[in-house]
Every structure is written in C-alpha cells, then in structure tokens.
Amino acid sequence: MTRPKTTLFLLGGGGDLSSRLLLPALGQLLTSQQDRSVKLVGVGVHELTDSAWRDIVTSSFATVDASGDAVDLLLETTVFRRVDVTDAAALEKLLAESVGKPALYFALPPAVTVKACAALEHVNLPEGTVLALEKPFGTDADSAAALNRLLARLVPENQIHRVDHFLGRSTVMNLLGLRFANRIFEPLWSAEHIDRVDIVYDEQLGLEKRAGYYDKAGALVDMIQSHLLQVLALFAMEPPSTLDAVDLRDAKGIVLRATRPWGGDAASASRRARYTAGTVDGREYPAYVDEEGVDPARNTETLAEVTVEVDTWRWSGVPFTLRSGKALGERRREIVVRFKPANRVPAGFTGSTDPAVLRLFLAPDQMALSININGAGDPYELERTTFQAVFDPGKFGAYGEVLEGILDDDPALSVRGDTAEQCWRIVEPFLDAWRKGAVALDEYPAGSAGPAGWEPIGVAN
Numbered sequence: 001m002t003r004p005k006t007t008l009f010l011l012g013g014g015g016d017l018s019s020r021l022l023l024p025a026l027g028q029l030l031t032s033q034q035d036r037s038v039k040l041v042g043v044g045v046h047e048l049t050d051s052a053w054r055d056i057v058t059s060s061f062a063t064v065d066a067s068g069d070a071v072d073l074l075l076e077t078t079v080f081r082r083v084d085v086t087d088a089a090a091l092e093k094l095l096a097e098s099v100g101k102p103a104l105y106f107a108l109p110p111a112v113t114v115k116a117c118a119a120l121e122h123v124n125l126p127e128g129t130v131l132a133l134e135k136p137f138g139t140d141a142d143s144a145a146a147l148n149r150l151l152a153r154l155v156p157e158n159q160i161h162r163v164d165h166f167l168g169r170s171t172v173m174n175l176l177g178l179r180f181a182n183r184i185f186e187p188l189w190s191a192e193h194i195d196r197v198d199i200v201y202d203e204q205l206g207l208e209k210r211a212g213y214y215d216k217a218g219a220l221v222d223m224i225q226s227h228l229l230q231v232l233a234l235f236a237m238e239p240p241s242t243l244d245a246v247d248l249r250d251a252k253g254i255v256l257r258a259t260r261p262w263g264g265d266a267a268s269a270s271r272r273a274r275y276t277a278g279t280v281d282g283r284e285y286p287a288y289v290d291e292e293g294v295d296p297a298r299n300t301e302t303l304a305e306v307t308v309e310v311d312t313w314r315w316s317g318v319p320f321t322l323r324s325g326k327a328l329g330e331r332r333r334e335i336v337v338r339f340k341p342a343n344r345v346p347a348g349f350t351g352s353t354d355p356a357v358l359r360l361f362l363a364p365d366q367m368a369l370s371i372n373i374n375g376a377g378d379p380y381e382l383e384r385t386t387f388q389a390v391f392d393p394g395k396f397g398a399y400g401e402v403l404e405g406i407l408d409d410d411p412a413l414s415v416r417g418d419t420a421e422q423c424w425r426i427v428e429p430f431l432d433a434w435r436k437g438a439v440a441l442d443e444y445p446a447g448s449a450g451p452a453g454w455e456p457i458g459v460a461n
C-alpha cells in the first residue's frame with residue numbers, strides 16, 4: 001500500500017508535548033511503516049535554526065530507537081518556521097509549503113489554539129487539510145460548542161481530530177475485540193448481570209510543574225471530562241456494525257448522551273480531595289497548595305470521584321464510578337467490572353462464593369478474570385481463581401495510534417464534536433456543585449490511598 005504524502009505542521013513544535021510524546025510517537029510510526037512519506041515542519045514563536053530543530057527531532061526519535069528510510073527522509077527534509085500562528089497571512093504562507101495533504105497539529109495552549117483557528121478563517125485552506133487539536137477542547141459546553149462552530153467553518157467534521165490519547169491505548173482498543181468478537185462476554189454485558197463498573201486512573205505523579213494549566217483544570221476536567229468518559233463510552237456502547245469512524249462514534253455518542261450524575265444529584269454522587277505534603281515512592285512532595293504557581297483560593301482538587309448512570313435499557317441501574325487522582329501511593333489504572341452474584345449457589349458448597357470480577361488494566365495492558373472454582377482437595381470447597389491474559393501493547397504507543405489516524409485521515413480514534421460537548425455537559429453539574437461548596441474538599445497525604453474515611457472503590461477480591 002502506498003500512503004499519501006502528508007506535511008505535518010507541528011504548531012508548538014518546540015514545546016514539551018511535542019518533544020516528549022508526539023515526536024517519539026512519530027518516530028515509532030515511521031519505523032514500523034517505512035512506506036510513509038511525511039514532511040515535518042516545526043512551528044513556533046521562537047527563533048530556531050533548521051539544524052537546531054533537527055537535533056530536537058533526532059533526540060526525540062532516539063528515545064524510541066527510530067530508524068529506517070522513512071525516518072531518514074523525514075530528518076533530511078524537516079524544517080522549522082518561526083510563525084505567529086494567530087496571523088492569517090503568515091499561516092497562508094506557511095501552508096504554501098505543503099507537499100501533499102497538510103495536517104495542522106495544534107500542540108498549543110487552548111487559548112492560542114482558538115486564536116489560530118480564528119485566523120484560519122481568513123486563509124485559503126488547501127483541499128483535504130486536516131486539523132488536530134489537543135485537549136482540553138473548550139473550557140465548558142458553551143465554549144466547546146463555539147469552537148465546534150468555528151471549526152465547522154474551516155473543514156468538514158471528518159477532517160477534525162480532537163485528540164484523546166486514551167483512545168489509542170491498547171486496553172481501550174482491546175475492549176472492542178474482547179466484547180464483540182467473543183460470545184461469552186457480550187451476553188453478560190448489561191444491567192442484568194453487571195452490578196457496578198469502576199474506572200480508576202490513580203497516578204503517583206504530582207503536579208510536575210504544570211500549575212499554569214492544572215490549577216485551572218483539576219482532576220475532574222483533566223482526566224474524567226476527557227479520557228475516562230471516552231473509556232466509559234467504549235465500554236458501554238452497543239455493538240457497532242463496523243469499526244469505521246461513523247459507526248464507532250455514533251455508538252459512543254449514544255452512551256454519552258444518556259450519561260448523567262447518579263440519581264440526578266451531582267453533590268451526593270461525587271467526592272473531591274487534594275493532597276497535602278507526603279512521600280510518594282521515596283520522593284517528597286510538598287502540599288499541592290505549596291506547589292509553585294498554585295492559587296489556594298481556587299480550591300482545585302487533585303483527586304476526583306464521580307458516579308454516573310447510563311440511562312439506557314442496557315445499563316439502567318448500574319453505577320459507573322470514575323476516579324482519578326495525583327500523588328497517590330499506588331498507581332491503579334484499570335476498569336473493574338463486578339458481576340452480580342450467582343442466582344443461587346447450591347447448598348453444600350463452602351468457601352468463596354464472591355461474584356465474578358473482571359479487571360481490565362489500562363497499563364500494563366492486561367486482563368484478569370476472578371471466579372470461584374473447586375480448589376485442591378474437597379471438590380465442594382470453592383476457591384477464588386484468577387485467569388490472566390496480556391494484551392499486546394502494539395507497535396507504537398497510544399499517541400502513535402492517534403497520529404496514524406491523523407495522517408491517514410481516519411477520525412475513528414478521535415473525539416467527534418458533539419461528543420466533546422456531551423462530555424462537558426456530563427461534568428458540569430459536578431463542577432457546579434463543587435463551586436457552590438456542596439461537596440467538601442477533603443485532604444489526603446501524598447503517597448496515601450486517598451482521604452481517610454473514603455471507602456475504596458474498584459477493589460477486587
């Protein structure tokens with residue numbers, strides 16, 4: 001297969017996202033797909049020579065051992081352009097350098113991305129231009145809707161990639177095969193057989209000098225509004241007829257449109273907390289409020305937990321709890337599916353009769369199914385046994401998968417505009433309740449499992 005030529009304009013090319021995640025992902029992609037022809041143009045506000053830029057790209061590629069003809073070709077041809085991306089004339093001139101289809105990747109702060117998109121309204125965009133936007137997409141449902149309207153004036157929806165790298169994670173993609181290519185899970189995948197679902201993403205990382213962004217976002221917006229709701233949508237969706245972008249994104253949209261706070265009460269369906277000083281894995285963390293750039297008056301949470309219902313025939317009555325936090329003692333990145341108990345265990349059995357639990361680990365990519373079977377010795381004494389399987393992590397990581405979709409013009413792994421708005425609609429009642437002080441902001445020492453008194457969620461047995 002010969003792939004079309006693309007010119008990838010990395011706006012914000014000199015930034016951290018680009019060197020830490022995007023360039024290594026591009027290196028991996030080209031290493032495994034040598035027939036790709038990508039011209040890379042780094043774009044930034046600072047002066048940078050082409051050779052200094054090439055050094056940045058080369059060292060990012062080295063972190064993933066990128067090699068081969070496609071990599072060499074990219075390194076030979078890559079250039080850097082100092083451009084004010086809010087200036088329409090400068091953008092027009094930049095786009096004139098395109099070889100093949102242009103893809104503009106906005107690795108920029110959200111406010112600058114919006115200004116750059118507004119400038120693009122005055123640019124004659126080449127046919128097929130692809131736009132890729134990083135999260136957060138807007139700051140609430142209204143601003144997301146306004147940004148969608150602006151983007152719709154630029155290019156058709158299927159040329160817009162709202163990036164959510166969780167959609168490229170191996171376990172998230174594996175959800176589709178697990179559910180829809182096996183008869184044994186799908187018939188049980190409903191309120192009739194599932195008691196509750198917990199989607200947990202606990203990190204040991206703290207603020208990592210990101211106060212400028214994180215202090216305004218907090219855990220709910222940073223992780224749940226985007227990543228974890230996308231995971232929920234794939235977990236809960238109806239079987240699509242194909243894996244193409246229209247079918248997949250329609251099915252996800254149906255789930256998200258039906259999602260709302262559990263019991264319709266955002267205050268009682270959520271908890272929030274922030275970390276105080278502590279030690280995580282031998283590393284000392286200051287209290288969140290003492291981190292550089294944090295405004296304590298904002299009351300930003302570093303741990304958020306919300307329970308939602310998916311109000312459909314399939315899921316009515318099943319609580320989905322989404323939780324994510326920073327500076328926690330243990331990294332837990334998993335979906336925990338707790339099934340209902342067996343209808344009736346025959347009298348005479350002893351031992352474990354706990355309901356089955358399926359755990360899908362988001363990293364490392366694995367699954368584990370715990371059930372009760374006869375143990376050694378007495379055949380009527382039941383023991384808990386766990387079957388494990390490892391998901392192939394794929395040739396390239398989550399960003400590589402997402403980048404492949406951008407370069408191939410396939411938006412299946414990106415967030416559709418209406419869905420981005422839905423994700424804001426879902427979290428807004430929680431944000432409102434928190435703003436009004438209806439939910440206490442608890443505290444937990446960095447390195448702990450969370451605030452004292454919070455009963456743990458998603459703990460399997």
Ligand SMILES: O=P(O)(O)OC[C@H]1O[C@@H](O)[C@H](O)[C@@H](O)[C@@H]1O
Nearest residue numbers: 135165203205222223227363398
């Ligand atoms: O574990 P990953 O793949 O780096 O994803 C988690 C990160 O995802 C990012 O989108 C968040 O902004 C970070 O705060 C978070 O740490």
